[in-house]
Amino acid sequence: DSGVTQTPKHLITATGQRVTLRCSPRSGDLSVYWYQQSLDQGLQFLIQYYNGEERAKGNILERFSAQQFPDLHSELNLSSLELGDSALYFCASSVGGSLAHNEQFFGPGTRLTVL
Amino acid sequence: TQLLEQSPQFLSIQEGENLTVYCNSSSVFSSLQWYRQEPGEGPVLLVTVVTGGEVKKLKRLTFQFGDARKDSSLHITAAQPGDTGLYLCAGKGSNDYKLSFGAGTTVTVRA
Numbered sequence: 001d002s003g004v005t006q007t008p009k010h011l012i013t014a015t016g017q018r019v020t021l022r023c024s025p026r027s028g029d030l031s032v033y034w035y036q037q038s039l040d041q042g043l044q045f046l047i048q049y050y051n052g053e054e055r056a057k058g059n060i061l062e063r064f065s066a067q068q069f070p071d072l073h074s075e076l077n078l079s080s081l082e083l084g085d086s087a088l089y090f091c092a093s094s095v096g097g098s099l100a101h102n103e104q105f106f107g108p109g110t111r112l113t114v115l
Numbered sequence: 116t117q118l119l120e121q122s123p124q125f126l127s128i129q130e131g132e133n134l135t136v137y138c139n140s141s142s143v144f145s146s147l148q149w150y151r152q153e154p155g156e157g158p159v160l161l162v163t164v165v166t167g168g169e170v171k172k173l174k175r176l177t178f179q180f181g182d183a184r185k186d187s188s189l190h191i192t193a194a195q196p197g198d199t200g201l202y203l204c205a206g207k208g209s210n211d212y213k214l215s216f217g218a219g220t221t222v223t224v225r226a
Contacts, residue, residue: 048212106157109155
């Protein structure tokens with residue numbers, strides 16, 4: 001158990017819909033990262049937050065957005081869903097957002113299926 | 116974007132055999148991490164290497180960071196079925212907050 005929690009574990013929805021994925025980082029961690037993992041593209045970095053502020057952005061679509069709240073939990077919002085958005089979405093946390101090693105601890109993931 | 120290439124993509128061996136997975140890049144990394152991921156679960160951090168030429172051992176797993184900090188290898192001795200999984204390397208540049216992940220090597224150890 002990494003200490004990172006994600007809900008829900010599974011999500012099935014239809015094209016065009018909007019969903020929210022939730023992540024709680026390990027106790028004491030200030031940074032949260034979101035990743036998308038699909039069979040054909042591996043683990044893709046989406047976005048990082050540090051202590052409530054956006055710190056780094058990866059290949060995140062404009063239809064996707066995220067935020068980190070004062071209690072440090074984070075939410076990833078996916079809208080206008082398409083079939084290709086079906087994937088595993090992972091949240092990870094690390095101690096800080098500094099230029100240190102940033103060893104990341106991953107949650108169990110949310111499996112999103114868009115029908 | 117710092118690209119990490121892992122090889123081989125797939126590896127299937129018999130229990131008791133040794134294996135090596137490689138992680139290569141043209142970029143220099145301030146640190147490199149190895150993760151293992153089982154199907155349907157999140158990646159689990161195995162080790163972080165920081166210094167060029169560094170070698171770290173974790174039971175039957177040996178990790179090496181290249182002298183120039185551009186590449187790394189993972190060697191497993193006497194592999195067991197429990198070593199089966201997707202092995203991912205991830206590098207961090209000195210001016211980056213994020214990690215860049217390789218595509219992974221899927222290792223299958225047959226009993």
